[in-house]
Amino acid sequence: MKLIITVLVTAVALLASTYVVDGIDVTETTWPAKVGTLLVVAAIFGLVNAIVKPLVKTIGCGIYVLTLGLFGLIVNALLFLLVGWFAEQFGLGFEVDGFWAGFWGAIVVWVVSFVLNLALDLAGREDD
Secondary structure: OOHHHHHHHHHHHHHHHHHOOOOEEEOOOOOOHHHHHHHHHHHHHHHHHHHHHHHHHHHHHHHHHHHHOOOOHHHHHHHHHHHHHHHHOOOOOOOOOOOOHHHHHHHHHHHHHHHHHHHHHHHHHHHH
């Protein structure tokens, strides 16, 4: 169940990034197609963050320390671009146009995901 909620939260965060950041678009024309695309892209996003990101962090740990973690912003932007590239390879209607779109998109996805996860965590505590 946690995996499904994570994918849904990421899909909503990706949708938010398409509205906030110029250069990030879902090119599907119908809402069911957009939702499907966002769910698949959210799953790809999760896989990239689970597989590629730890490898990059391990290899570049010296740069992370040297830049006091600011290099992570660049890594996140590049990983967002990678997700856009994978989406394109799979024929999904999700586009990321360049580094800066990926940079701001990664920040928007992080912020929206953080807020939604916080709200879901608080709602879960009220149920107890």
